[in-house]
Amino acid sequence: MIRYGIIGCGMMGQEHIRNIALLPGAMVAAYVEPDAAMAARAANLLPDARRCASVSDLLDQPIDALLIASPNDLHLPQIEVIATRRPLPLLVEKPLFTAPDQAARLAALADYPAPVWVAMEYRYMPPIARLIAEADAVTGGIRMLTIREHRFPFLDKVGNWNRFNTRSGGTMVEKCCHFFDLMRLILRDDPVRVMASAGQAVNHLDERINGRPPDIWDNGYVIVDFARGARAMLELCMFAEGARYQEQVSVIGADGMIEAHVPGPSRFWPADLGPPPVAQVIASPRHPKGPQLIEIPVDPALLAAGDHNGATYWQHRRFVQALQGQAPVEVTLQDGWWAAAMGMAAQLSARTGQAVDIAGLDFVPRTSQFAASVA
CATH class of the missing domain: 3.40.50.720 (NAD(P)-binding Rossmann-like Domain)
Known part of the structure; x- marks a missing residue:
């Protein structure tokens, strides 16, 4: 135990x-x-x-x-x-x-x-895990990766700590480090350059917390160049909770494309619209043409236990296996460091309006x- x-x-x-x-x-x-x-x-x-x-x-x-x-x-x-x-x-x-x-x-x-x-957790969402497992076979080698998250604003948390860059690290760190981790995982490579444009357009503009306005960003684009030549892009919008799918990930290579469509938390889906959407993976080969759609249902008990499409459960299963000596640690200190550092590079780029070379960062x-x- x-x-x-x-x-x-x-x-x-x-x-x-x-x-x-x-x-x-x-x-x-x-x-x-x-x-x-x-x-x-x-x-x-x-x-x-x-x-x-x-x-x-x-x-x-x-x-x-x-x-x-x-x-x-x-x-x-x-x-x-x-x-x-x-x-x-x-x-x-x-x-x-x-x-x-x-x-x-x-x-x-x-x-x-x-x-x-x-x-x-995003590594362990069943549709994203399926995409990762099949990406190389479908694409023939990934050249482009796109991650899009269209979601709800930051939720209320204790003391509203997530409304301020000084406590959260900023949106590109707090929210988007998941996606930078996915980029490195899917491409099996490290970044060399980050370019970003981001800001606060809609959310929290009229809020005052202890007299201070929140400074957290609610939208942005990030382009990342990787060492072996692949490119990745992130599109984030945190005032788009009306979308059918919250995350959409696509990878493309010379042979084809594979996509994962992940619904948001089932507790936020309006009951009058019927059952919540089911996650999908779509493989689209170039030759012969013909997209192949597979639904990836998740155990309702896992959906009810959290907001991450069952991923938190699967993450803990793997963590316990690692503690028991049955498997390695899959998300290391180095992985977590890279994900946060990429977010910081994106924030630096967005603030300065300049592309940021990773080699120049300490x-x-x-x-x-x-x-x-x-x-």
Whole structure:
């Protein structure tokens, strides 16, 4: 039995709790949640778990692994405390860090002595996983990758921490690091140049939080050049929740194209429109022409347990297998670092109006920093 300790039981923390409850051989033994309302919800989900007053208190409990689902700006300092006190295996929600000047602190964790898995749920959405598995065969080698997310605005969270760049890391880090992770995963390559245009056009313009207007962006385009010549593009719009599908991913090569269409959270689908959409994967060969559509249904119990098309459950299944020595860590500290750093590069490009060369940045990971851990 893997006994989890959870740091942060807000909206995402509760999704993790519901999915851990579906896992054979895993349970939540203890948790930390300073907000009274969120702690009450956690207690309803975890009547037999112990609520701890602090991270230090949690580390004194009989637990086997830690999940960090606190606000973004707390992830790195909490990892540092854990590394010093009791370096247990970690599943850390994205992003790993929120500002370029924190990169040196992240580098100091490269030799963390236990597994570190960064929570990139989008990898494990069943239609996206199917696309990744079949991409090379359908395309004959990927040359272009496009990711489009048309979704709802940022939800209300405790203290509205997600409304401000200083706490969230900014939209390209907080929201889009998932997509930059997918780019590297699908292309199996690292970026060399990032070009972006983004801003705040519609959402949160009239809000004031403690007298301050939110500065989080709600739309943008990002183009990324990769080392072996492939190109990737992200289109983000966070005032487009009327779309039938929330995420659409397409990869194209000389032989054809394959796409994944992923619906948004089923709880947001209007009941008067009938059943929510079912995810799709469409393979479109050039010769002979003829798109082939396959529906990818997801277990209703997994859809009810979270907002990520069943991905959180499958992520935890793989994490537990890694802890049991049955599989490797699939989303490493280096992967999580790259995803956040690409988001920071995109924000830099959008702010300056200039393309950003990765080689000139001091906050991206270098292979040498991970040589010891990889070996």
